[in-house]
Amino acid sequence: MNYTKYRRYEPIPLPDRTWPDRIIEKAPIWCSVDLRDGNQALSVPMNMEKKLMMFKLLTDIGFKEIEVGFPSSAEIEYNFMRKLIEDKLIPEDVTVQVLVQAREHLIRRTFDSLKGVKNAVVHIYNSTSTSQRRLVFKKSRKEIIDIAVSGARLVKELGDAEENPGIRYEYSPESFTGTEMDFAAEICNAVIDVLQPTPDHQMVINLPATVEAHTPNIHADQIEWMCRHLDKRDSVQVSLHTHNDRGTGIAATELALLAGADRVEGTLFGNGERTGNADLVTIALNMFSQGIDPGLDFTDINYVRDVYRYCTGMDVHPRHPYVGELVYTAFSGSHQDAINKGMHARTDGESQIWDVPYLPIDPRDVGRSYKSIVRINSQSGKGGVAYIMDTEFGFSLPKAMHPEFGLLIQKETDKREEELVPEEIWAVFEENYLNTTVPFALEDVNVRMETDKASGKHMANVTGKILKNGKALDIEGRGNGPIDAFVHGLKQYVDFDFQFESFDEHAIKEGADAQAVAYISVITGDNRRVFGAGIDTDITFASYKAILSAINRVG
Numbered sequence: 001m002n003y004t005k006y007r008r009y010e011p012i013p014l015p016d017r018t019w020p021d022r023i024i025e026k027a028p029i030w031c032s033v034d035l036r037d038g039n040q041a042l043s044v045p046m047n048m049e050k051k052l053m054m055f056k057l058l059t060d061i062g063f064k065e066i067e068v069g070f071p072s073s074a075e076i077e078y079n080f081m082r083k084l085i086e087d088k089l090i091p092e093d094v095t096v097q098v099l100v101q102a103r104e105h106l107i108r109r110t111f112d113s114l115k116g117v118k119n120a121v122v123h124i125y126n127s128t129s130t131s132q133r134r135l136v137f138k139k140s141r142k143e144i145i146d147i148a149v150s151g152a153r154l155v156k157e158l159g160d161a162e163e164n165p166g167i168r169y170e171y172s173p174e175s176f177t178g179t180e181m182d183f184a185a186e187i188c189n190a191v192i193d194v195l196q197p198t199p200d201h202q203m204v205i206n207l208p209a210t211v212e213a214h215t216p217n218i219h220a221d222q223i224e225w226m227c228r229h230l231d232k233r234d235s236v237q238v239s240l241h242t243h244n245d246r247g248t249g250i251a252a253t254e255l256a257l258l259a260g261a262d263r264v265e266g267t268l269f270g271n272g273e274r275t276g277n278a279d280l281v282t283i284a285l286n287m288f289s290q291g292i293d294p295g296l297d298f299t300d301i302n303y304v305r306d307v308y309r310y311c312t313g314m315d316v317h318p319r320h321p322y323v324g325e326l327v328y329t330a331f332s333g334s335h336q337d338a339i340n341k342g343m344h345a346r347t348d349g350e351s352q353i354w355d356v357p358y359l360p361i362d363p364r365d366v367g368r369s370y371k372s373i374v375r376i377n378s379q380s381g382k383g384g385v386a387y388i389m390d391t392e393f394g395f396s397l398p399k400a401m402h403p404e405f406g407l408l409i410q411k412e413t414d415k416r417e418e419e420l421v422p423e424e425i426w427a428v429f430e431e432n433y434l435n436t437t438v439p440f441a442l443e444d445v446n447v448r449m450e451t452d453k454a455s456g457k458h459m460a461n462v463t464g465k466i467l468k469n470g471k472a473l474d475i476e477g478r479g480n481g482p483i484d485a486f487v488h489g490l491k492q493y494v495d496f497d498f499q500f501e502s503f504d505e506h507a508i509k510e511g512a513d514a515q516a517v518a519y520i521s522v523i524t525g526d527n528r529r530v531f532g533a534g535i536d537t538d539i540t541f542a543s544y545k546a547i548l549s550a551i552n553r554v555g
């Protein structure tokens, strides 16, 4: 690959930079550009119905500033602006924003589209990078400043008119990241000088990474440098607008916030030109995951994703942060084990600080369930299998049983070479533990407790019938508890040596028809540990079934 045809971006000389020592402490002013930058990048731009649906979604999420389009560019864009105003679809506390090139006829048409609007930002731009000045505009620095200044003058003249009380202004030196810093400051200050913002009537200076061209630290340096060199800083909101050409648009935005920016433009899930804009969902939820109120509501992230898909025709990657189908899922054994333990350690409910390994946020905070946190394939381990049995079916297998059942599941996934869904895991459990009635099955057994006169201890006597390969056999046994008595009675029919080892049980359903499950392990003469399980409304019967299940499984 011929890397010599590319050149490196020079770092910004800013040895006293302060941003690396800062942390993000509050959410910025958010501005969605889904209906403009996002829309202009679609192969099929949104029609009226989809624009309206997207606008409604954005206001429901809580965006207070929304760039709704480029009204001077096309009929649909103009008509959409008119519809929002005439049908009174803009909530009182929402400001709509419109983009326009710094060109007279387009600016006039833009103001026409805004008649009757309550609050709007008119956003003008022109390209300022060395490359665009040389190749596209073929103009000197001064001529480029003239474009911006004359655009700003017209915007101010129209925007300050009496009939437009709610108009504010935004200027973008488009292709800012390819612009020399001194020139970027010069052109922005020239525009600020024309627009004369005040602390009560602020304007936005938007510094776009129109094409992301360098590492995020350089973007942060650029923003800190600009914050120091912009005039009337108390009257200017410094806004970010990163694209994602190097895949670091979100990181660049976050570092640039540390560097002093006040506002962030971007889109849902990062739709936008080429590799997209900054993904506001991720940036907001990154803040949320640090205990900061993002000021945006993603409590039903799947709904946001579905509307987004419908309106844009774009898909969302299964590994997309916070929303992808797989982002709250672990297939691998050690992750599952840690998640299982982390989830069990959560005892205080909602108020407890979230600390579950491998899950940066609680999936339920964005409307996702715990259902698919753990999914089982050949990479999975016993902890994950136990988690599924517990969360999906309410079966808390004793810890000592996890390796045995985990192995049965692993054999199945190896054989099938595919994921096992919870129902398939249940089927393996049922087949191996609950439905093992050959050779032994329980027919009818009575337990009678009595106190041994000599020792004063309570003793159990078991009498009844079991089946061996379908044939009824009398069983009779005595022991220091019902399980011990049953095991004694059973031993005469079992042709290998075994000892009862452990017993666990728990309820599995509530109410009158409550059932219990018993788990029993036995140790065979050749020192193998084998588990069995049984279910019944009576816990003693459940334990007898579990013993027979274990004995059948040894055989």
Ligand SMILES: CC(=O)SCCNC(=O)CCNC(=O)[C@H](O)C(C)(C)COP(=O)(O)OP(=O)(O)OC[C@H]1O[C@@H](n2cnc3c(N)ncnc32)[C@H](O)[C@@H]1OP(=O)(O)O
Residues within 6 Å of the ligand: 037, 040, 070, 072, 073, 074, 100, 101, 102, 103, 106, 125, 126, 127, 136, 137, 147, 174, 210, 273
């Ligand atoms: C980075 C971004 O996302 S910027 C936003 C980009 N979005 C869009 O372009 C979508 C909407 N745009 C459009 O529909 C069209 O481009 C329109 C309607 C705005 C303008 O259309 P046209 O005038 O037919 O064409 P076009 O956009 O190619 O204009 C090129 C001319 O405008 C000039 N120009 C381009 N941008 C600007 C600007 N921001 N300010 C002033 N002049 C500009 C160019 O130098 C060129 O001038 P020339 O004709 O003297 O060579």
Ligand SMILES: CC(C)C(=O)C(=O)O
Residues within 6 Å of the ligand: 037, 099, 125, 172, 174, 175, 206, 208, 209, 210, 211, 241, 243
């Ligand atoms: C119009 C501007 C803000 C833009 O979209 C960009 O530079 O990416």
Ligand SMILES: [Mg+2]
Residues within 6 Å of the ligand: 037, 208, 210, 241, 243, 273, 277
């Ligand atoms: Mg853009």
